[in-house]
Amino acid sequence: MLKTSDLIGFPILCADEKNFIGEVKDAILDLDSCRLSGLIIDYGSIIHYTRVIDFNSIYGISKNEVIVKFKKNIQQIKNFKLNEKFMKKSEKIVGVEVVENEGKLLGFIKDVIFEEKSGNILGFILTNGVIDDIFNGMEILPLDGPIVFNKNKFIISRNSRKSILKNIGGLKKLLELEQ
Structure with missing residues (x-):
C-alpha cells in the first residue's frame, strides 16, 4: 500500500537497459475504474522531457523506485489516451x-x-x-x-x-x- 505523494521523486529504472531513465512527477488516476492508469515522469539526462508510463507497463514498484520492463513503454503524453472526464492527475485531486x-x-x-x-x-x-x-x-x-x-x-x-x-x-x- 502506497500513497501517490510517496511516488513523487522516485527514480525510474529500466530493466532491459539496467539504468536510470527519469523520475516520477505525478500519477494519473482513472476515477471511472478506480485505479492508477499511469505515471508522469521527467525523462532524459541532459535535456528533460515529460513522458508517461502506462501502469500496465510497470514491472514493479518498491519503497524507493519504479522499474519499467522496456524503455519502449515510455510514451509521449499526446500518445497517452487521457479522458479528462474520468482521468485526473493526482495533483488535481x-x-x-x-x-x-x-x-x-x-x-x-x-x-x-x-x-x-x-x-x-x-x-x-x-x-x-x-x-x-x-x-x-x-x-x-x-x-x-x-x-x-x-x-x-x-x-x-x-x-x-x-x-x-x-x-x-x-x-x-x-x-x-x-x-
Missing part, C-alpha cells in the same frame, strides 16, 4: 471537497492510497486543515462504496460516510484525551 450526498462537507482530499501491484485505489486520505489534522488526526475514506466525482467534488453516500476511519494519529490520541 488534492484539495477537492468530499461531501455527503446531502451536501455536508466531510473534508478535502489530501492523498490517494493505492495498491502498488495492481494499481487499484484503496481509499483517500482526508484533511480538514493542518491544525485539525495535528489535533484530531487524519481521516481515511476507504473505497468501499459508490463515490461520484461531480463538478470538482467527490460525493459519497451516507453508508460510505460511516466507513470513514477517524483519528489516525493526532494529539488527542497521543495524549489519550479521546477513548
Whole structure:
C-alpha cells in the first residue's frame, strides 16, 4: 500500500537497459475504474522531457523506485489516451471537497492510497486543515462504496460516510484525551 505523494521523486529504472531513465512527477488516476492508469515522469539526462508510463507497463514498484520492463513503454503524453472526464492527475485531486450526498462537507482530499501491484485505489486520505489534522488526526475514506466525482467534488453516500476511519494519529490520541 502506497500513497501517490510517496511516488513523487522516485527514480525510474529500466530493466532491459539496467539504468536510470527519469523520475516520477505525478500519477494519473482513472476515477471511472478506480485505479492508477499511469505515471508522469521527467525523462532524459541532459535535456528533460515529460513522458508517461502506462501502469500496465510497470514491472514493479518498491519503497524507493519504479522499474519499467522496456524503455519502449515510455510514451509521449499526446500518445497517452487521457479522458479528462474520468482521468485526473493526482495533483488535481488534492484539495477537492468530499461531501455527503446531502451536501455536508466531510473534508478535502489530501492523498490517494493505492495498491502498488495492481494499481487499484484503496481509499483517500482526508484533511480538514493542518491544525485539525495535528489535533484530531487524519481521516481515511476507504473505497468501499459508490463515490461520484461531480463538478470538482467527490460525493459519497451516507453508508460510505460511516466507513470513514477517524483519528489516525493526532494529539488527542497521543495524549489519550479521546477513548
